[in-house]
Amino acid sequence: MLFSISRIRIRIRAAAFFAALSLVAAAAFAVPGADELLVLLDKAQTFESSYANATMTIVDRFGTRRTEFKVWSRGKDDTFMEFTSAAERGQKILRNAKELYLFFPDAEEVTRLQGSALRQGMAGSDISYEDMTGNRNRAQNYTAVILGTEQLEGRSVFHLDLKAKSRTVAYARQEAWIDAADYLPSLIKFYDLSGKLLKEMTFSGRLVVDGYPFNTRFLVRDMLKAGTSTEMAFRDLTVNQSLPKNIFSLDNLKW
Amino acid sequence: MKLSRIAWLNIRRNRRRSFLSALAMLVVSAALVFAFSLLEGMKAEMARNVKDWTWGEIKIQHAQFEKNRLLNPLHLNVADADALVSRLAALPETEAATPRTAFSVIIQKDERRFQAQGIGVDLARETAYSRLPSFVSAGRLPEAGTREAAVGIGLARKLGLGVGDKFTFMTMTRNRSMYGVTLRISGLMDFPVAALNSLAFVLPIDRARSFLQLDGAALEIVAKVKPGLDPADVAEAWNAELVPLGLSAVSWTRSSVVYYVVSYIGVIFNILAAMFILLGSTVVINTTMMVVFERRAEIGMLGALGMRADELVRLFLLEAVFISSLGATAGALIGCGISAFFARGGLDLTAFMGGINVEFPTLLFPALRAGTVLGSLAMTVVISGLASLLPSWSAARIEPVDALRG
Numbered sequence: 001m002l003f004s005i006s007r008i009r010i011r012i013r014a015a016a017f018f019a020a021l022s023l024v025a026a027a028a029f030a031v032p033g034a035d036e037l038l039v040l041l042d043k044a045q046t047f048e049s050s051y052a053n054a055t056m057t058i059v060d061r062f063g064t065r066r067t068e069f070k071v072w073s074r075g076k077d078d079t080f081m082e083f084t085s086a087a088e089r090g091q092k093i094l095r096n097a098k099e100l101y102l103f104f105p106d107a108e109e110v111t112r113l114q115g116s117a118l119r120q121g122m123a124g125s126d127i128s129y130e131d132m133t134g135n136r137n138r139a140q141n142y143t144a145v146i147l148g149t150e151q152l153e154g155r156s157v158f159h160l161d162l163k164a165k166s167r168t169v170a171y172a173r174q175e176a177w178i179d180a181a182d183y184l185p186s187l188i189k190f191y192d193l194s195g196k197l198l199k200e201m202t203f204s205g206r207l208v209v210d211g212y213p214f215n216t217r218f219l220v221r222d223m224l225k226a227g228t229s230t231e232m233a234f235r236d237l238t239v240n241q242s243l244p245k246n247i248f249s250l251d252n253l254k255w
Numbered sequence: 256m257k258l259s260r261i262a263w264l265n266i267r268r269n270r271r272r273s274f275l276s277a278l279a280m281l282v283v284s285a286a287l288v289f290a291f292s293l294l295e296g297m298k299a300e301m302a303r304n305v306k307d308w309t310w311g312e313i314k315i316q317h318a319q320f321e322k323n324r325l326l327n328p329l330h331l332n333v334a335d336a337d338a339l340v341s342r343l344a345a346l347p348e349t350e351a352a353t354p355r356t357a358f359s360v361i362i363q364k365d366e367r368r369f370q371a372q373g374i375g376v377d378l379a380r381e382t383a384y385s386r387l388p389s390f391v392s393a394g395r396l397p398e399a400g401t402r403e404a405a406v407g408i409g410l411a412r413k414l415g416l417g418v419g420d421k422f423t424f425m426t427m428t429r430n431r432s433m434y435g436v437t438l439r440i441s442g443l444m445d446f447p448v449a450a451l452n453s454l455a456f457v458l459p460i461d462r463a464r465s466f467l468q469l470d471g472a473a474l475e476i477v478a479k480v481k482p483g484l485d486p487a488d489v490a491e492a493w494n495a496e497l498v499p500l501g502l503s504a505v506s507w508t509r510s511s512v513v514y515y516v517v518s519y520i521g522v523i524f525n526i527l528a529a530m531f532i533l534l535g536s537t538v539v540i541n542t543t544m545m546v547v548f549e550r551r552a553e554i555g556m557l558g559a560l561g562m563r564a565d566e567l568v569r570l571f572l573l574e575a576v577f578i579s580s581l582g583a584t585a586g587a588l589i590g591c592g593i594s595a596f597f598a599r600g601g602l603d604l605t606a607f608m609g610g611i612n613v614e615f616p617t618l619l620f621p622a623l624r625a626g627t628v629l630g631s632l633a634m635t636v637v638i639s640g641l642a643s644l645l646p647s648w649s650a651a652r653i654e655p656v657d658a659l660r661g
Contacts, residue, residue, distance in 0.1 A: 062330055065430060087430050087468055106402070106466050107435035109423045111363070124431030 034144035037158055040183040041176070042076065042139050047212065049074050049243045052234040053084075058125045060228040067123045071234075076137055078248040088123055092253050093132075100129055103253040110253050119170060125230040126199065126222040130170045138162065138176075141169045149180065152187060153204075156180040171198065182206075182213040197223045210239040258566060262573035272546065273578055279542040280582025280635050281589065287631035288590025290531045292621035296598070300616040304448050307385040310507045311477025313490045315339070318503045320474070327359065329429040329467055329474065333502060336473035340380065343478055348489050350481050353380035354473035356463050360424035364414055371410055371424065372455045375463025375473070384479065387457070394418035394442030399459045403441040409453035411443050418442060429468040436466050449604075449617050478504075540642035547571055547646035551653070559655035564648075571647035572640050579639035583632050591628060594621040 032040060049072070056067045068085040077097040083089060090105035100118060102111040113120075118130045138144075142162040150159050162174040172193040177186045184206070190199040205217035214237055220230045246252055266273045306312040317331040333339060336354040343352040356375035361368050378396055381387040388396060397403030406416070416422055423437040438458060446452045460473065480489045486506040493504045547554075554567055562570075601618040 060431075062328065067430075067432075087428070088432060091434075102433070102435065104435035106437065107423050108421065108437040109435075111423070111425060111435050120433055121431070123433075124427070 034146045034160060035139065037146065037160060037178055037183065038139040038142060038144050038162070041178050041185060042137065044183040044213070045185075046076050047073065048240045051236075051238045051241065051243065053236045055233045055235075056123065056125055056127070057231045057233070058123070058228075059230070060225070067125070072243055072247055074243065074248060079132070080247050080252065081132075083123070093122075093129065094248065094250065094253050095129075096248060101250065101253055110250060121222075121230075126220045126225070126228055127230050127232065128170070131199075131201075131220070138174075141165055142174065144176075147175075150177065152177050155186065157186050167193075184213055184215050199223060205233070207237070209237045212239050258570050259573055262570055262577060265570075265574055266577055272549075276542050276546055276578045277582030277585070279538055280579045280639060281586035283538050284583040284586025284631055284635045285590040285593070286586075287531055287634070288587050288623075288628055289593050289621065290527075291627040291631060292590070292594035292598075292623045293602070293619060294527060295622040295624055295627060296620045297616060299622050300447070300619055304616055305507050306479065308446070308448050308451060310510055311475070312479040312486045313477070313493070313504050313506050314510070315343075315476040315478065315493070315497060315502055315504045316474060318498070318501050327427050327431070329358070329427070329431075329469065332356075332429075332469060332472035332474050333476055334472045336471065336476055337377075340377070340476055343476065343493075344380075348480050348484055350479040351380070351384040352476060352478040353377050353384040354460060354476050356460055356467065356469065356472075356474040358426055358463070358467060358474075360426040362414060362422055362424045364422070369410075369413055370454070372451075373404070373424070373426065373463060374455055374457045375460035375467075376457050377460050381457075384477065390444050390446055391442045392445040394440070397438075397441045397457070397459055397462075400461055401441075401459065402436070402438050402462060404438040404456040404458040405442040405444045406440050406456040407452040407454060408443050408445050409449075410456060411440065413453070416440055426467070428466065434466055445617070447616055447618050452617060540638065542639075544642055544646050546575075547643055554647075554651065555653065555655045555657070558651070564651035567651040568644065568647045571643045575639045575643035576636055579636045583635035583639075586635070587628055587632050590631070591623055594623050597621050598623070 051070070051072050054069050054071055056069070058065050058067065065087075066085065067083065067088055069081050069083040069088075072080045077095070079093070079095040081093040083091040092103040094101045094103075100113045102113060104111070113129055119128045121127065122129050122132050142164055144163075145161045147159040147161050150157055157177040157179055160176045160178060162176060164172050171190040173191040173195070175189040175191070177188070178184070179186055185201070185203050187203065188201045189197055190201070192198055200221045200223060201218050203215035203218045205215060207214050207216045214234070216234045216237070218232050220232070222228055244252075316333060320328060320331045323331060333354070340352050340354050343349050354377055358373050358375075360371050360373050362371050363369075376387065378387070378399055391405060392408060394405070396405050406414075406422075411417065414422060418440055421437055421439050423435055425433055425435050428434045438456075444452070444455075444457065446455065463469070464471065464473075480486050487508050490504040490506040490509070497504050554571075557567060557570075558564075597619075598621050601620045604617050604619065
């Protein structure tokens with residue numbers, strides 16, 4: 001009798017152990033929800049601070065040209081860019097939570113970009129000022145639905161459909177393919193309100209810097225322009241290093 | 256007694272009526288002569304503005320530029336433009352040549368945005384080509400190498416700026432990159448083209464080249480040929496050398512756009528001329544018919560005295576021709592005088608066209624042509640004569656007794 005009671009206890013303990021193990025395993029391999037994926041996507045692209053040198057290669061019907069700049073960013077909102085290539089030398093861009101400012105060496109006034117001007121191609125590229133500086137707030141601006149999981153370039157990705165919460169954002173709808181391992185974007189398609197495909201951004205050149213995964217290249221195609229593309233390549237990346245004081249200030253634009 | 260003598264006596268017999276009839280012809284004739292000289296002047300001024308400003312007598316630009324104009328293709332330019340201008344200026348057939356670079360800008364002022372056009376010019380050569388300094392209405396032209404501009408008076412008014420003020424604009428560079436520039440206003444321009452007054456500012460071409468990243472290039476070279484030469488022939492001859500360089504020279508007479516504009520304006524002028532003729536004819540016909548109808552009793556009396564119907568018609572025709580000839584001649588002389596007066600200083604429409612963005616002359620110089628003066632004269636006399644026929648025929652047909660009864 002005693003023997004059978006102890007066997008029952010052992011069985012109960014074993015069952016409890018396997019149940020707990022199953023819960024842990026389930027938690028470990030659970031598929032995040034769509035909104036959670038957006039948070040992870042933003043998080044994968046947002047750092048306390050970052051710095052990089054960048055090269056933009058612009059191809060259009062008139063030929064190919066390269067533009068170089070340095071870019072500093074802080075959190076979700078702040079970005080500062082300074083062009084170093086000869087044709088654009090001295091031009092600067094500052095983006096904060098509310099505004100986007102441009103500085104040109106021949107202008108005595110700082111230019112505040114607003115409205116449709118934000119959608120102008122930066123340095124004549126397919127990347128708008130808004131694309132370059134304001135893509136780290138998707139969780140706040142979009143609602144998402146997971147359309148499935150797919151294989152893209154040999155990697156497992158989540159396929160998400162994003163719809164804008166308001167009309168203040170640049171794109172009414174986005175389709176995003178997010179890497180299932182590090183939540184970096186692999187491919188994003190941008191649509192207008194009528195569902196017309198406007199742009200396509202393809203990411204590549206995955207690199208781990210200071211323990212953080214990065215896409216060091218992305219290719220943008222403006223689907224409304226024939227035969228154009230812009231490739232952005234980042235190098236000399238640093239993450240969470242201290243940045244120059246007041247770098248994200250208007251004073252720094254004029255300096 | 257001859258009919259012409261009777262007609263002349265009739266005219267002198269009732270001088271007040273004759274004077275009023277002649278006065279009507281005088282007014283019509285003077286108005287026609289002035290209106291036609293104004294239209295002729297307008298056509299000539301438009302042609303001059305096209306040659307001086309909107310196209311050039313001959314325009315040299317990159318062969319692909321016009322096709323891509325809407326894309327703002329600054330890279331489709333005339334490289335080493337100054338050297339080419341010097342070569343062209345040295346040719347025996349060239350009167351003047353100068354490089355130009357026109358570019359679109361957005362000027363932001365007090366939360367408002369204004370579209371405008373900058374024109375980079377070679378200040379020394381432009382003086383010979385377009386008499387640029389003569390259009391400065393306040394201040395002075397910008398100096399080469401400086402961040403200065405002379406702004407069209409209409410644009411300055413829109414911006415609320417004057418000489419000494421500064422403005423900042425955004426434009427696109429050769430690399431299709433947005434760029435901002437601040438310029439100080441050195442002077443105000445009263446261009447002879449309304450669209451330029453309300454849209455344009457001129458700046459030194461070296462400064463424009465610097466921020467547009469044009470490196471010695473210009474978007475176009477405009478040239479004028481010596482009097483008596485056909486610009487189309489000269490352009491064709493130049494193209495033998497220019498086409499292999501990827502450039503093309505087009506005479507203003509061969510530009511489809513300019514030709515279309517000039518043709519279109521020509522049609523409008525013809526419609527205006529027809530309206531003037533119609534209005535003038537109405538006055539002439541009305542005056543002549545009133546005079547004849549007023550004299551029905553007199554016609555009846557002449558019929559009762561034995562004058563035949565055809566003689567009556569001829570009598571009134573002669574009277575109408577005599578009166579209208581006198582009135583129309585005096586009117587034509589007055590019209591010539593008014594036209595000559597305005598031809599000296601020009602008829603300044605700047606105040607009326609300040610906010611109008613059209614390629615229309617702001618200063619009109621009436622141009623007298625013998626053909627239009629004689630045509631106006633003849634038209635007044637012929638219409639007056641024809642207008643007298645109908646009531647004369649009708650009056651000559653009625654019985655003398657009925658006519659005398661009134």
